Amino acid sequence: MTAMRALSRDRCLALLASVPVGRVVFSLRALPAIRPVNHLVDGNTIVIRSNLGGALASTATQIGPLVVAYEADTFDLAGHTGWTVVVTGAARLILDGERQARYERLLQPWTDEPMNCVIGIDCDLVTGYELVGVVA
Numbered sequence: 001m002t003a004m005r006a007l008s009r010d011r012c013l014a015l016l017a018s019v020p021v022g023r024v025v026f027s028l029r030a031l032p033a034i035r036p037v038n039h040l041v042d043g044n045t046i047v048i049r050s051n052l053g054g055a056l057a058s059t060a061t062q063i064g065p066l067v068v069a070y071e072a073d074t075f076d077l078a079g080h081t082g083w084t085v086v087v088t089g090a091a092r093l094i095l096d097g098e099r100q101a102r103y104e105r106l107l108q109p110w111t112d113e114p115m116n117c118v119i120g121i122d123c124d125l126v127t128g129y130e131l132v133g134v135v136a
Contacts, residue, residue, distance in 0.1 A: 091121045
């Protein structure tokens with residue numbers, strides 16, 4: 001059997017930092033949009049890179065901070081175990097040159113497309129759950 005347990009904020013952020021990929025969820029033309037991205041966690045900020053011409057960066061540029069959700073998870077399908085973490089917070093373009101350069105060094109894009117902006121997502125609301133095996 002498997003049980004679902006809530007995770008603490010600290011455990012959620014540690015798990016999020018342990019995987020390189022997640023999904024950012026945002027509104028595009030009043031509809032939900034989801035994009036897979038690689039990330040890093042720096043304190044209470046999730047950092048991703050994007051293209052200024054891309055949907056997320058363009059929306060954030062046009063309206064300022066944008067409320068988004070960010071989700072990452074991992075599952076063992078055979079064992080019915082795993083975890084999922086969802087962060088909700090404001091996404092902002094990181095404009096400070098030093099921080100931008102640091103994140104560009106640490107976070108390499110997985111695609112050949114130019115990634116010419118860095119976006120920070122504040123970890124305002126953090127929730128997570130784990131599926132754990134229970135001995136009967």
